[in-house]
Amino acid sequence: MSLAYRVAYRIGITPWEGAGEGGGAQLDALLDREQAGRSAPFGRAVDLGCGSGSHTIDLAGRGWEATGIDNVPRALERAQARPGADKARFVLGDVTRLADAGVAPGVDLFVDIGCFHGLDDEERSRYADGVTALASPTAAMLVLAFTRGRGPLPRGATRADLARWLSGWDVVAQEAADTSGMPKPMRATEPQFYRLRRAA
Template identity: 35%
Template sequence: MPQRTEDPFSGRTPTSHERMTGLPWDASYHEGPAPWDFGGPQPAFVRAAGRFTGTVLDAGCGSGENALHLASRGLRVLGVDVAETALRAAREKAAHRGLDAEFVTADALHLERLHRRFDTVVDCGLFHAFDAEERVQYVKSLEAVAEGTLYILCFSDEGENTGPHPVKREALTAPFGEGWRVKSIEKERVRTRFHDENGAPAWFATIEREPSDE
């Protein structure tokens, strides 16, 4: 009788990145920190944190460094991810640091299942991991939870020593149509464990949710 094995994608449809690697996102955390987990919040989010208001959703929060930084500033933060190993680490960090941040399992392509709304949504390194079709689905998912401003930090295709899945400027704006306003796209840097302290070329996008006519 064949041995039963656990579904590595926990019933989800694997993302393009997972199909490419043949591994679920959780595997990135099995042998030490993930490539993007350099041990602190992204400097870009630290600098921009003063802009964030109200309730905050960290989509694809990983081990929680960005969410925990925002919680330390007094913001009410929910971090979501599909990687259970990362979420356990995030909860342990929150408890150790005495910070009130919530971390739950959720698929960023189905955020409507949260049944919650947020004034601010932050995305650090999630958008660039999706292919073009998934990005359209992701934006639809964001529409179910975002009431204010979305901030995206993703790898850019402009500059040297780019990260994996670099994004063209026009590819960043393409999924955001009716109901969104791209306020600004600034050149930034993303810290990783495989770049020096200057990081990799990045975009930092500020995208506002337009009020509904309903």
């Protein structure tokens, strides 16, 4: 998928970006829940597969020490050109090799908007190892994943897939994602938001 994303960003065809912005109100509500009863600064947050960085910048604006990681240079160039990018940190790196990306342990929140669901089994294993190694004892994750892939779309991931690969985490909530901003092929994948907590 990495090559496909590089080509897509180079030619400017990135429908997932608009889809992510279309579901912004739902993500805002989920982040509000993570922040409930707390005051800023909230801790360290990592946006996995951040693309052009809109969610990373939103996290930083909310009071998180936010880092976005992506392996597509053109996407990060767009991220760094966005208003508010100076409040966030962007790292060119591989989400399946987080130790090599220079992210220190003690991450309180991971946000994954459509990254895990496109990884193959070996990549999912490395991703899970990296995330778990960096997580604080009370860390949370928010994951948006297609339930099933279609055609050229990512393969998808179910609640069972998350439980299998992220065995050091508990899946504590699930809700259907807002698909109002998504093209019809994406809506057909029945995307879901999952909330995970670091297992005790």
